[in-house]
């Protein structure tokens with residue numbers, strides 16, 4: 328049966344929550360009544376602003392390194408004694424022609440976008456199980472579903488996040504649900520790149536999405552019955568439906 332107050336008394340960790348989509352998710356979770364843990368890497372000033380506005384505590388870690396992931400979850404446990412929700416939002420994105428992707432660029436993208444998501448899920452699940460379970464939402468991407476020719480490493484990493492979501496939904500059942508939100512183009516301040524403009528022009532809804540719309544989808548998975556697991560929700564204005 329659905330919980331009538333699914334966020335009250337719950338602790339939610341959002342990675343990469345200083346700015347943009349992660350910030351929108353942290354603010355929305357706080358507005359829903361959750362106790363929020365804001366993770367950041369380099370954007371300390373923005374993270375402080377998000378934390379102040381969401382009444383959250385701040386946690387710093389470079390998620391490229393597994394020992395830092397373990398330290399992050401230990402600090403969250405020390406601060407709150409539990410973890411109910413984990414939103415794996417932190418990621419890297421870059422546009423590089425496939426013929427020019429270096430080993431270093433491949434590793435940087437995969438270390439944050441895929442390896443860190445796995446080890447955050449693992450550490451998060453271990454902590455959640457100490458209090459009976461929880462819910463995980465991984466931010467993947469339309470680029471993990473559709474092939475973007477100048478983003479081979481990014482697309483491969485996000486396709487990995489989608490498969491990881493499905494695998495872990497089975498591996499962590501019955502006490503933890505794992506789902507994924509796959510954003511299309513989400514725009515913030517400043518001018519859109521020509522590529523983003525082209526994608527928006529091809530989007531049936533004829534606009535970019537907002538951080539708040541992605542946060543809405545994340546919250547809907549966290550509010551849902553744990554019977555909803557292993558699912559990927561594209562929030563992309565219909566772009567994934569184009570021929």
Ligand SMILES: NC(=O)c1ccc[n+]([C@@H]2O[C@H](COP(=O)([O-])OP(=O)(O)OC[C@H]3O[C@@H](n4cnc5c(N)ncnc54)[C@H](OP(=O)(O)O)[C@@H]3O)[C@@H](O)[C@H]2O)c1
Pocket residue numbers: 342343344345346347348349366367368369370371388389390391415416417418419420439466467468469470509510511512513514
């Ligand atoms: N924006 C879009 O149009 C779009 C489209 C499809 C999918 N998505 C996905 O949605 C999520 C959020 O998107 P976004 O555009 O808001 O993301 P973003 O601004 O590119 O990155 C989010 C955060 O990830 C953190 N991060 C990067 N490398 C890190 C590292 N080594 N260790 C720890 N944190 C690290 C950064 O934290 P610091 O700033 O604190 O260093 C950054 O603020 C991502 O998973 C992204 O792939 C976004």
